[in-house]
Amino acid sequence: MSEAFALSPQFNPADTLDVRPLAKAGRGDRGVIVKVTGASGAAESVAAEELERRLLEMGFVEGAAIEVLHEGLFGRDPIAVRVDDTRVALRRREAGAVTVKFDGL
Amino acid sequence: MALDTSLSQDPGAAVSDAAAEPALVALVGNPNSGKTALFNALTGSRQKVANYAGVTVERKEGVLTTPSGRQMRVLDLPGTYSLRARSPDEVVTRDAVIGKLEGELAPQVLICVADATNLRLVLRLALELKQVGRPFVLALNMYDIAQRQGLRIDLERLSRELGAPIVTTVATRKRGLPELLEKVEGLVAARKVETENVWHEPAAGEIRAAHAEAQRIFKACVKPPERPDTVTGKIDDVLLHPVAGVLILMTLLFVMFQAVFTWATPVMDGIDGAFAAIAGWTSAHLPAGLVTSFISDGLIAGVGSVLVFLPQILILFFFILLLEDSGYMARAAFLMDKIMGGAGLHGRAFIPLLSSFACAIPGIMSTRVIDNKEDRLTTILVAPLMTCSARIPVYTLIIGAFIPKQTVWGVLSLQGLVMFGLYAGGIVSALLVSFVIRRVFWRGAVEPFMMELPTYRWPEPRNVLMNLWTRARIFMSRAGRIILPLMVLVWVLSTFPYPPEGATGPAIDYSFAGRIGNFIAPVMAPIGFNWQMTVALIPGFAAREVAVAALGTVYAVGGDGDAAATTLGSLLSHQWSLASALSFLAWYVFAPQCAATLGVVKRETNGWTWPTVMFVYMTSLAYLASFVTYHVAVAMGAG
Numbered sequence: 001m002s003e004a005f006a007l008s009p010q011f012n013p014a015d016t017l018d019v020r021p022l023a024k025a026g027r028g029d030r031g032v033i034v035k036v037t038g039a040s041g042a043a044e045s046v047a048a049e050e051l052e053r054r055l056l057e058m059g060f061v062e063g064a065a066i067e068v069l070h071e072g073l074f075g076r077d078p079i080a081v082r083v084d085d086t087r088v089a090l091r092r093r094e095a096g097a098v099t100v101k102f103d104g105l
Numbered sequence: 106m107a108l109d110t111s112l113s114q115d116p117g118a119a120v121s122d123a124a125a126e127p128a129l130v131a132l133v134g135n136p137n138s139g140k141t142a143l144f145n146a147l148t149g150s151r152q153k154v155a156n157y158a159g160v161t162v163e164r165k166e167g168v169l170t171t172p173s174g175r176q177m178r179v180l181d182l183p184g185t186y187s188l189r190a191r192s193p194d195e196v197v198t199r200d201a202v203i204g205k206l207e208g209e210l211a212p213q214v215l216i217c218v219a220d221a222t223n224l225r226l227v228l229r230l231a232l233e234l235k236q237v238g239r240p241f242v243l244a245l246n247m248y249d250i251a252q253r254q255g256l257r258i259d260l261e262r263l264s265r266e267l268g269a270p271i272v273t274t275v276a277t278r279k280r281g282l283p284e285l286l287e288k289v290e291g292l293v294a295a296r297k298v299e300t301e302n303v304w305h306e307p308a309a310g311e312i313r314a315a316h317a318e319a320q321r322i323f324k325a326c327v328k329p330p331e332r333p334d335t336v337t338g339k340i341d342d343v344l345l346h347p348v349a350g351v352l353i354l355m356t357l358l359f360v361m362f363q364a365v366f367t368w369a370t371p372v373m374d375g376i377d378g379a380f381a382a383i384a385g386w387t388s389a390h391l392p393a394g395l396v397t398s399f400i401s402d403g404l405i406a407g408v409g410s411v412l413v414f415l416p417q418i419l420i421l422f423f424f425i426l427l428l429e430d431s432g433y434m435a436r437a438a439f440l441m442d443k444i445m446g447g448a449g450l451h452g453r454a455f456i457p458l459l460s461s462f463a464c465a466i467p468g469i470m471s472t473r474v475i476d477n478k479e480d481r482l483t484t485i486l487v488a489p490l491m492t493c494s495a496r497i498p499v500y501t502l503i504i505g506a507f508i509p510k511q512t513v514w515g516v517l518s519l520q521g522l523v524m525f526g527l528y529a530g531g532i533v534s535a536l537l538v539s540f541v542i543r544r545v546f547w548r549g550a551v552e553p554f555m556m557e558l559p560t561y562r563w564p565e566p567r568n569v570l571m572n573l574w575t576r577a578r579i580f581m582s583r584a585g586r587i588i589l590p591l592m593v594l595v596w597v598l599s600t601f602p603y604p605p606e607g608a609t610g611p612a613i614d615y616s617f618a619g620r621i622g623n624f625i626a627p628v629m630a631p632i633g634f635n636w637q638m639t640v641a642l643i644p645g646f647a648a649r650e651v652a653v654a655a656l657g658t659v660y661a662v663g664g665d666g667d668a669a670a671t672t673l674g675s676l677l678s679h680q681w682s683l684a685s686a687l688s689f690l691a692w693y694v695f696a697p698q699c700a701a702t703l704g705v706v707k708r709e710t711n712g713w714t715w716p717t718v719m720f721v722y723m724t725s726l727a728y729l730a731s732f733v734t735y736h737v738a739v740a741m742g743a744g
Contacts (some may be wrong), residue, residue: 038249038309047469051600057186059226061319062249069338071345076444078452080558082224082344087558089439091446094553098500 018102022066022081022095030067031102033083036060040096051097058090059083060098108687126501127168127176128293129210131201133234134191134218135227136184137432137559139246141190143218143276144181145571147286154579158208162197163473165575171286175293180212186226188233189306190560193478203237203302213240214292216285221251221273222334222560224327229312229695231267238300240292244285248273255331263326277565337432337560344436344606354440357460358475360426365463365494366649369416376416380409395600403596408589417463423569425456425471430564435556444552449543451475452554454484456462458535461491468582469709477552483539485709486719489702490535490695492528496647500527502653508675508688523690530694535728591700595647599655613658618643631686632692632728633735642698649698691734695727 009071019034021041038048046054060083061064069087078091096105134140145152146165157164165181182201183194190196197206198396204211217234224245235243245251245258259293264271270288309316320363344350384401389729391397428434434456442452452456453475461468468488475481504520511519595618604615613619637659644650657673660680677686697703703716710716738744 028235031550044551046136048295052309053307053312054190054191054555055555056316056556057189057226057229057470059316061316070341070345070439071347071438072443073351076347078439078442078554080439086226087341088555089435089442089558090555091442094555 009104015023016034018104019099020069020102022079022100023092024050025068025079025095025100025102026076027053027068027071029100029102030065031100033060033062033064033066033098034101035099036062037097042093042096046099051094055094055097061090066098066100115355116685127178128289129178129180129212130214130216130289130293131182131200131212131696132216132218133181133182133202133230133241134184135186135220135223135557137557138184138218138220138223138227139276140218141181141572142565142568143216143244143246143274144179145568146276146282148179150571152575154575157206158199162194163579164197169286171290172283173290174291175288175290177286180209185230187230187307187312188237188304193472194472195476202234202239203304204239212239214289215239215268217241217243218246219243220560221245221248222254222256222330225319225323226324228267229315229624231269231317232318233304235268236302236304237304238304241294242285243269243271244265244270244281244290245273246276247280250334251330251609253548254333259326263322264321266326279567282536333359334560337742340561341436341558344433345439350436354437357428360457361421361618362462364424365417365420365551369420372416373413376409378412380405380412384409398600399593399596402600403593406592406596408585410736414464414494415581418467418580419573419577421460421463422573423465425460426569426572426576427564430562430569432559432561435558438556439558446554448540449534450487450539451477451558453551454480457484458491459486461488461493464493464495465489465491465699466705468701470579472709479543479547480552482710482715483542483547485706485715486542486722487535487539489699489719490531490538491722492531492694493649493699494691496527496652498650498653499645500524500690502656502674503677503686503690506678507683527690527694534695537727538722545623554707564674569582572726578693591704592647595644595651599644599658611659613640613655631735632690632731633682633688633739634731635681635685638681638685638689642696645698646700649693652698667699682739683743684735687738687743688731688735691730692727695723695730697723697727 017036018031023040036052038050038052040051047075053089064084065082067082068079069082074077074094078089079095080089081095082088124451132140132144144165144167145726148169150169151169152165155166156162162183167179167181169177169179171177182198183600185195185198188199188202190199200206201209201212202215215234217227217231219231231241231243243264245260251258260271260273270291272281274285274286277283344353384405387401387405388397391400425434428437438452438455441455445452445454454472456474457468457472459468460471465488468491469485472481472484472488475484504523508520508523513519513522597617598615598621599613599618601616604612608615614623619640621643623636626634626636626639637656640659641652641655643656643729644655653673656677660673660676681689692698697720703720706716706719
C-alpha cells in the first residue's frame with residue numbers, strides 16, 4: 001500500500017501500484033489477487049483460517065485475475081466478481097480478506 | 106468419445122461379477138455441474154429418495170442396467186467444491202467418498218461430474234479424489250456447450266494427469282452415457298486395488314498448492330474458448346442491475362404468486378369437491394356409526410387436507426426449479442442478500458421463506474440449502490410466520506364477516522387492505538423475529554456469503570419435470586406421514602366422548618376437544634375469545650383452515666361449501682364483537698396453529714427442542730398481539 005502514496009520527486013504514474021482490499025473496489029475495477037488471508041477486518045462466525053480456506057476453494061487465490069462485475073443496491077453490497085473464469089458473489093466484509101493489485105490508475 | 110488409462114480389463118471377471126451384487130457407484134461434483142441431470146439421465150424413473158441414517162440429508166439412489174446387462178446402484182451425492190465438508194450435506198459427500206458413511210457401503214467407483222466449460226474448480230476436487238485413492242471416472246458434462254464455444258480440451262493429457270478415464274457427456278441429451286457406463290464397468294471389473302487413502306483435510310497452504318497444480322493441469326490441457334460465452338454477462342447486466350434487477354425480481358415474485366393462487370384454485374376446488382363427495386358418499390352408503398365417521402371425517406378428510414395443497418406446492422416448486430436450473434436463483438440470493446442480511450438471515454433463506462407462502466412444510470424442508478446451522482435454524486423458526494395458504498380461508502371468513510365492503514381513497518378495497526396488512530404483518534414480524542434471534546441468541550455469528558453465479562442455461566423440460574415429480578413424492582410421503590395421524594388424532598379428540606342422552610348443545614361441546622377448549626377458555630378471555638372460538642382452535646391444530654369447519658360445528662351450522670360459509674359469516678358477525686374478530690385474526694398471524702409444521706420441524710432438527718421453542722415463542726407472540734389488538738379495539742369502541 002505504501003508505494004501508492006510515496007510521492008517522490010521522481011513520481012511516475014506508471015510505477016504506481018494500486019493495491020487495495022477487494023472490499024474497496026468499484027464496478028469495472030480489474031486486477032490480480034496478490035494476497036488472500038482469513039482476516040476480513042470484521043467479526044466473522046468462522047475462524048480466520050476457515051475463511052481463508054473458503055475463499056481459496058472458491059478460486060480466490062494469489063495470481064488469479066479478478067474483475068468487479070456488479071454491485072448490490074444497498075451500500076453497493078454484495079459484489080459479484082469474476083475470478084479467472086468463474087463468477088462469484090460475496091459480501092464486501094469477506095472481500096476485505098482479499099488484496100488486489102488493480103490495473104492502471 | 107472416450108479415453109482410457111491403461112487398466113487391465115479381464116473379461117472373465119466382468120462376467121462373474123454381473124451375477125453378483127450390483128456395484129455401487131456414486132456421483133460427485135461441483136454444484137451446477139449438471140450432476141443431477143446426469144443422475145436423472147442414468148437412472149430415469151428408477152429412483153428412491155430417502156434420508157441418510159440419522160441426518161436430514163436427502164439420499165437419492167437409482168438403479169440402472171448397463172448396455173452389457175449389469176445392474177448398478179447409483180448414488181447422487183450432494184454437490185460440493187471440496188471434500189473439506191462445511192455443511193451436513195457436504196459431510197455426507199465426504200464420508201461417502203472416503204467410504205466411512207455410517208449405514209452405507211463404500212462406493213466401488215466414483216463418477217466425478219464436471220461442467221466442461223468451467224473446469225478450474227472441479228480439477229481441484231478431482232485431485233482430492235485422486236488422494237482418496239478410490240477409482241473414479243471424470244465425466245466432462247455439457248460438452249456440447251464447450252464445443253460450441255470452441256473450447257479445446259486435451260482429453261488424453263487430462264486423463265493421464267488425473268490418472269482417471271475421461272468421458273464426455275451431454276446429460277440432457279443422454280449423450281456419452283454408454284461410454285461412461287463402459288468406463289465405470291471397466292473400473293468395477295478391473296477391481297483396481299484401491300491405493301491407500303492419503304486424503305486429509307487440507308490446510309490453506311495445501312489448498313494453494315492444489316490450486317497451483319490444478320492451474321498447471323488446466324493450462325496444459327485446456328485452450329481458452331474461441332467464442333467465450335458473453336450471453337451470461339449481458340443478461341447479468343440487466344438482471345443484476347442495482348435498480349432494474351430488484352424490480353425484475355419483484356415482478357417475477359408477483360407473477361409467481363399470481364400463478365400459485367390463481368392457477369391452483371380450480372384444481373384445489375376440484376380436489377376439495379371430490380373429497381367432500383367421496384366423504385358424503387361414504388357417509389350415505391355405509392351404515393351410520395363410528396367406523397363410517399372415522400372413514401369419512403377422519404381418514405378421507407385427512408387425505409384431502411394434505412392433497413388440497415399439492416397443486417399450489419407443485420406450481421411453486423415448478424417455478425423454483427425453473428429459477429434454479431436456469432441459474433437465476435443465485436442471482437435472486439445476491440439481490441436479496443442485503444435485505445435478508447439486515448434481518449440476520451442468509452441470502453439463501455430467501456427460497457425457503459418464499460415457499461412458506463404456500464405452506465411452511467416445504468419451506469422448512471428446503472432450508473437444507475443453508476450450510477450454517479444457526480442460519481438454518483433461524484430460517485426454520487421464522488418460516489411459519491409467512492402467511493401460508495391455509496390461513497386464507499380463515500382470513501376470508503373473518504374479513505368477509507366483519508370488515509365492511511368499503512373503498513378507501515377511491516380505489517382500494519378495505520377488505521383487500523386488511524388482507525394485505527395481515528400478509529405484511531407476517532413478513533415484518535418474521536424479519537423482526539430473526540433480527541432479535543440473531544442479536545440476542547446467536548450474536549455476531551454472521552456466516553460468510555459466497556456463492557458461485559452459474560452460467561445461464563435453458564432449463565431442460567424433462568429434467569424439471571423429473572425433479573418436480575421427486576419433490577412432489579417427498580412432500581406427499583413426509584407430509585402424509587405427519588398430517589394423516591394428526592388428523593386422526595383430532596378426529597378422536599373432537600368425537601369422543603359422545604354427548605350424553607338428551608344433550609342439547611352440539612356434540613363437540615362434550616368431546617375432549619370441547620373440554621380442552623372450555624378448560625383453557627378463561628386463559629383466552631383476556632384476548633377477547635369466547636369459548637366457542639377457543640374450542641374451534643383445537644381441531645384447527647390439525648390444519649389452520651379446519652378452524653373454519655370447526656366454527657361451523659360449534660355454532661351448529663350445517664352443510665358445506667359457500668352457502669354454509671356465508672351463513673357462518675353472518676352468524677359470527679352477530680355473535681362476535683369486532684374487537685374479538687380482529688383479535689382472532691391477529692392470533693392467526695402468529696399462532697403455531699399447525700401441528701404438521703411442528704412435526705416437520707422436529708424431523709428436520711432431530712429433536713423436540715426446536716419445535717418447543719417455536720411453539721412457545723409463537724404462542725406468546727400470538728397472545729401478545731391478540732391482547733394488544735383486542736384492548737386497542739375495545740378502547741376505540743369496537744368492543
